[in-house]
Amino acid sequence: MKVILLKDVAKLGRMFDVKEVADGYARNALFPKGLAEPATPGAVSRIEKQKIVEGAKIEARETALGVELESLAETPVTITLKANEAGHLFAGLKQEGLLQLLRENGYHFTDENLHFVKPIKETGTHEIPIIVGKKEGKLILRVVGE
Template sequence: MKIILLKDVPKIGRRYEIKEVSDGYARNFLIKNKLGEIATDAVIKKAEDEKKKMNADKANREAKINEQITNISKEPIIVYSKANEEGHLFAGIKKEEILKLIKNKGADIKPEELEMDKPIKETGSHEVTIKISGKTAKIRLEVTAKK
């Protein structure tokens, strides 16, 4: 049975793809759980339109974010945090805080797009990597002690 997936289904396919699955799997799992529907001409046309719209939205978002990232990466983001005399921070700067700072600068980045191994625990200059659709950009953070 041909079916159009309404959501990403592991080991089957991605959203709006047309797949051939067994009748029982389609009726008892995919359709029942609203993960797919039977592929009729009207449903196929609707799915293709949705897929085109989704791809266009994704391309627009990527272009907008790439422009924002180039603007942000030109100058470092300054972060103030409490630290001792040796430059060790009392609380590490986590991914969520960096995302908030980037958002304040004008770029809306998802958590999975920001690559960071561990929280920043020292004052000084640090780099974080943003990876969007295979493209990477580095943003410099200047961590200074709050007085």
């Protein structure tokens, strides 16, 4: 049975892909969870239009994030966290905490944009890679002990 994926499905495909799957898999797994719909001619044409609109939205978002990325490269972000005298933080700064800090400062990056390897556990200056579409940049994060 041909189906149109409404969301990304692991080991099957990405949103808006038209795939051939077993009838039982479609009826029992994909349709009840809202992951796919039957690939009728009307649905395929509707999805093609939706794909164009989604592509434009993604492109506009990447352009806006690219501008934020350029402004971020010019100014370092400073955060004050509790630390001991040796400069070790009492609680490591994880990706979620950094995203929240960036949102408070007016940036709109997501988990997909930050390439955070491991939590920050030391005071000092840290460089965090950020990738937006095809653009790459670095966030200069200064962690100051309290």
